[in-house]
Amino acid sequence: MRNLRKSIGAIKMQKIVTLGGGTGHFQLLRGLKNYDCNITAIVNVSDDGGSSGKLRDEYGILPPGDLRQCIVALADNEHDNILRKLFNYRFKNGEGHNFGNLIITALTDICGNTQEAIKETCKLMRVRGRVLPVSIDNAILHAETLDGKILNGQTNISYPAIGTKIKKVFYKPDVFVYKEVSEAIKNADKIVICPGDLYGSILPVFITKGFCEALKQSKAKKIYVCNLFTKEGNENFRASDFLREIENYAGLKLDHVILNTKKPSEEVMKKYLSENSKFVEDDLPQDNRIIRGDFVAEYPSESKTIFRHVPEKIARVIVGL
Numbered sequence: 001m002r003n004l005r006k007s008i009g010a011i012k013m014q015k016i017v018t019l020g021g022g023t024g025h026f027q028l029l030r031g032l033k034n035y036d037c038n039i040t041a042i043v044n045v046s047d048d049g050g051s052s053g054k055l056r057d058e059y060g061i062l063p064p065g066d067l068r069q070c071i072v073a074l075a076d077n078e079h080d081n082i083l084r085k086l087f088n089y090r091f092k093n094g095e096g097h098n099f100g101n102l103i104i105t106a107l108t109d110i111c112g113n114t115q116e117a118i119k120e121t122c123k124l125m126r127v128r129g130r131v132l133p134v135s136i137d138n139a140i141l142h143a144e145t146l147d148g149k150i151l152n153g154q155t156n157i158s159y160p161a162i163g164t165k166i167k168k169v170f171y172k173p174d175v176f177v178y179k180e181v182s183e184a185i186k187n188a189d190k191i192v193i194c195p196g197d198l199y200g201s202i203l204p205v206f207i208t209k210g211f212c213e214a215l216k217q218s219k220a221k222k223i224y225v226c227n228l229f230t231k232e233g234n235e236n237f238r239a240s241d242f243l244r245e246i247e248n249y250a251g252l253k254l255d256h257v258i259l260n261t262k263k264p265s266e267e268v269m270k271k272y273l274s275e276n277s278k279f280v281e282d283d284l285p286q287d288n289r290i291i292r293g294d295f296v297a298e299y300p301s302e303s304k305t306i307f308r309h310v311p312e313k314i315a316r317v318i319v320g321l
Contacts, residue, residue, distance in 0.1 A: 014035075014037040014038065014189045014319065015038045015184075015187060015188045015189045015190070016032060016037050016038065016039050016040070016188065016190045016191075016192060017039075017040045017041075017042060017184050017188040017192070018032070018039070018040070019134075019192065019193050019194060019205050020044065020193065020194035020195075021043050021044045021047070021197075021201040021202075022069070022196045022197060023069075023196070023308065024194045024196040024225070024227075025041065025043070025069065025070060025194040025196060025201075026070065026073045027308055027309050027310075027314070028192065028195075028225060028309065028311065028315065028318075029041055029070055029074050029129075029311075031313070031314055031315025032311075032318065032319070033073070033074050033128045033129065034312070034315065035315060037319065038129065039074065039128065039129030040129060040188070041070040041073075041129065041130065041131045041132070042132050042133075042134050042181050042185075042205065043066045043067050043070055043131065043133055043134060044066060044204045044205050045062050045133050045134060045135055045136075045137075045175070045204075046063075046154040046204040047063035047066055047154055048063065048140070048141075048153045048154045048155055050065065054097070055097070055101055055102075055105050059108070059109075061105055061114055061138075062114040064100070064104040064105060064114075065098065065101060066201070067104065067118055068087060068098065068100040068104060068121075070131045071087070071100070071118070071122060071125050071127055071131050072084050072088055072100065074122075074125075074127040074129050075087075075125040075126060075127055075128075076125070076126035076127075083125055084125070086099055086100075087099060087100030087103065087125070088100065103121065103124075104117055104118065104121055107120050107121060113136070114133065114136060115132075115133065115136055115178070118131055118132070130180075130184070132178060132180055132181050132184065133178055134175075134177060134178060134204075134205050134208050134211065135175040135177055135178050135181075135208050136178050137174075137175035137176055139171045139172060139174070140152060140153060140172060141153065141154045141169060141170075141171060141200070142157075142169065142172050143156075143160075143168065143169045143170070144166070144167045144168050144170075145160070145167060146166070151164075151166075154200045154204075155200075157169065157199050157233065158197050158199065158200035158201075158231075158232070158233070159232050160233050162235070162276060163235070164232065165233075166233050166234075169203050169207060170207060171204070171208075174209050175208050176208065176209045177208045177211045181211070181214075182210060182214040185211070185214040185217075185218050186218050188218055188220040189220055189221070190221045190223060190318065190321065191215070191220045191222050191223065192223045192224075192225065192318055193223065193224040193254075194225055195226060195228060195309065196227070197231070198233070198234050198237075198242060198245060198246075199233050202246065203245065203249050206246075206249040212249075212251050215251075215252065216251065216252060221255045221256065222250070222252070222254045222255050223254065223257075223258065223321065224246055224254050224256070225258045225309065225314060225318075226239050226242060226243070226257055226258065226260070226280060227242055227280050228279065228307055228308075229277040229278065229279060229280060230277055230278045230280060231276070231277050232276060235276065235278070237280065238280065238281040238282075238283045239257070239280055239281065239282050239283055240283050243257060254289070255289060256289050256290075256291055256321060257284060257289060258293075258295065258317055258318070259282055259284060259290055259292050260292075260293070260294065260296050260309070261292050261293060261294065262294040262295070262296050263279055264279065264296075264298060264307045267305070268298055268304075268305050268307055272307070291321075295309050295310060295313045295314050295317070296308065296309055296310060296313075
């Protein structure tokens, strides 16, 4: 019994850092918050589309959209269900802003900076953990394609012309890692790279000046939850291609890759194929660092049935490593 308590105690005190942005990050955090671990969600600041892009242009703030999603994911379920719905509410008229984005924008004006606004928003939502921007610098994401073209802005990089091959992504001017992010990375037990837009959400975290230096100093297990589908800019990518790009930008070899092997139904597969998205093929070697399994489910939505990681399944694997 004493050894069991020690084991449980060790799990309770895990310091888990997550990286990324978008729905993949949201799903993973929803599962992790149910464990007694210390969570820090690190969010990219490259978004320039939709409500976030408009607020960024008009008020000069960091894009709030992905930050808001992480805050909602980590919000206390029991007490703040109505607040969670409110923060996700999107106005149908006018500029189509998300209410949570407007709250963060208002708090940025009140507090004087985005990082303090995020902390106050986390208090309001009773967040279980921390949400941090990878940088507090405001800059534009760019990409160079294999044929020498320059794509300006996250939206153009995330949705390039079909067949576009991206050579590299970079910020102009440079952005530097936020001090609290660097400290969280160095002190983490596990660092989890969430599935998401490879060139628009994941890799922009790694090109933040000082981030990879902190990553290399960290003794944490580095884990990648592999993407489920390809999209524009990474058509025909297999699991090894995603892993190669991430390890190339990180400058190190990851300790584990969590790879879903369950395929979607034929109906869902056809829907994704109609949007030029293909199920990511498993071509990784059979070794101990690759963790395979059924980690997904199909979720009905207004526009289509979507294929997502199940928060509880994926969190259980991460915590149990």
